[in-house]
Amino acid sequence: MASGSRKPNGRSSVYLGKDGKWHGWVTMGVKDNGAPDRRHRVGSSEAEVTRKIRELEKLRDAGKTSKPGRKPTVEQWMSTYLDTICARLVSTGKMAPRTLDDYRSKNKNWIVPHLGRHRLDRLTPEHLDRLYVAMAEQGKAESHILKVHRIISRALEIAMRRDQVGRNVAKLVEPPGSGDVEIEPLSRTDVRKILDAVTDRRNGTRWVVGLALGLRQGEALGLRWKYVDLDAHEVKIWWQIQRTKWQHGCGDPQVCTRDKHRAPCPKDCAKHQHREGCAKDCGKRGHVCPEVENPCPKNCTGHASTCPRRQGGGLGFRRPKSNSKRVIPLPDELVPLLKGQQEAQDAEREAAGESWEENDLVYSRPDGRPIDPRHDWEEWKEILKEAGVRDARVHDGRHTAGTLLIDMGVHVRTVMEVLGHSDIRVTQRYTHVATPMARDAVRRMGRALWD
Structure with missing residues (x-):
């Protein structure tokens, strides 16, 4: 590197400018249009500029050259990452819509307010x-903080691959603890009480199948007859029911915040401009005037569920992640129960007549439509109360299945396959129970030490 003169031949240069400051130029590569990509640095001394030049050269020689031009802020890049990159993953089925909703929520509540203005x-x-x-001081759980950390790390990893940054600073931070909640499976006695309580219930086998196969709620509610082979005694877990959030269709929703209302904004708030002559009671909550000039103007309060042009939300089928797509053998005891479910559903279909909506679902509403996960949760709570079993989450039934399999001596790899886990470490959470093999090993140790 030469000092005191410009180097138009592409080599780095440092010189004293007419403004009394030292300037440096480094050739980092070639721009998209074929012109040399020359970066400029300025400082009060030759040593300062030389140091900056050498840092750029080090990045260039390590192949970590960033793209020319002003770098985006964290807020700008997160918008690109979520609305373009992640949205494409959702459209191709590589990311669940609810995952993207969760990313956007955490970006809005934490990442942008705290980091958004930084380049x-x-x-x-x-x-x-x-x-x-700051998140910990506001009482957020470790698992919540870890999720935010992973979102930031993933966004920065993509930014580094696309030459927006030279390093992923999230990898230089000690990740927050996972804060995993201790698994509290139901006992065998509790499970038998539940099985007795659902015997005469409509769709009672939904809970039998869920507990026996360790299905997720969406997998059980999304199970369809075409994927149930009662002759081969197996079921294909290839689809699930999932609720996705509604998205605005107006293109310019105004974010609804409490400070814009004297009282907390109700969920069905929708203040739309009405045409002259519209009935006075047209503006009631939850009602949208049929004579609206612009169906969703700028003063739409931000609740996408009330937007007249809302799109993309509600219950729908989606494929599980590739590792969760699996074929599970059916216990012999489940086959006659599922045949009984078919007969009961055929009777409901005939009784519903033209109002029946065919979705081929194993478990549906009396008109054939999908069961809302919220209603499914409410029924689970009723069953627990009726059976005299302690309060538990719907997902605890899945934990119970995994724990019982381990307890019966099933190898952890097989349990991983049955439950559709993508990481063996997730399955190993169920190994807190003492398996028959472990009990036998301890008995042998006792005999060895105390004869």
Whole structure:
């Protein structure tokens, strides 16, 4: 590197300018249009500029050259990451819509307010540390903080691959603890009480199948007859029911916040401009005037569920992640129960007549439509109360299946396959129970030590 003169031949240069400051230029590569990509640095001394030049050269030689131009802020990049990159993954089935909804929620509530104004290439590990401390001080669980950390890390990893930054600073931060909630499976006695309580219930086998196969709620509610082979005694878990959030169709929703209302904004708030002559009671909550000039103007309060042009929400079928797509053998005891479910559903279909909506669902409403997960949760609570069993989550039934399999001596890899886990570490959470093999090993140790 030469000093005191410009180097138009592409080599780095440092010189004293007429403004009394030292300037440096480094050739980092070639722009998209074929012109040399020359980066400029300025400082009060030759030593300062030389140091900056050498840092750029080090990045260039390591192949970590960032793209020319002003770098986006964290807020700008997160918008690109969520609305373009993640949205494409959702459209191709590689990301669940609810996962993207969760990313957007955490970005809006935490990432943008704390980090949004920082330039992406100037983000430091200390910025992330302060964010996580602020979240902890506001009582957020470790698992919640870890999710935010993973979202930031993934976004920065993509930014680094696309030459927006030279490093992923999230990898320089000690990840927050997972804060895993201790698994509290139901006992065998509790399970038998539940099985007795659902014997005469409509769709009672939904809970028998869920407990026996360790299905997720969406997998049980999304199970269809075409994927149930009662002759081969197997079931294909290839689809699930999932609720996705509604999205605005107006293109310019105004974010609804409490400070814009004297009282907390109701969920069905929809203040739309009405045409002259519209009935006075047209503006009641939850009602949208049929004579609206612009169906969703700028003063739409931000609740996508009330937007007249809402789109993309509600219950729907979606494929599970590739690792969760699996074929599970059916216990012999389940086959006659499922045949009884078929007969009961055939009777309901005939009784419903033209009002029946065919979805081929094993478990449906009396008109054939999908069961809302919320209603499914409410029925689970009723069953627990009726059976005299302690309060538990719907997902605890899945934990119970995994724990019982381990308890019966099933190898953890087989349990992983049955439950559709993508990581063996998730399945190993169920190994807190003492398996028959472990009990036998301890008995042998006792005999060895005390004869």
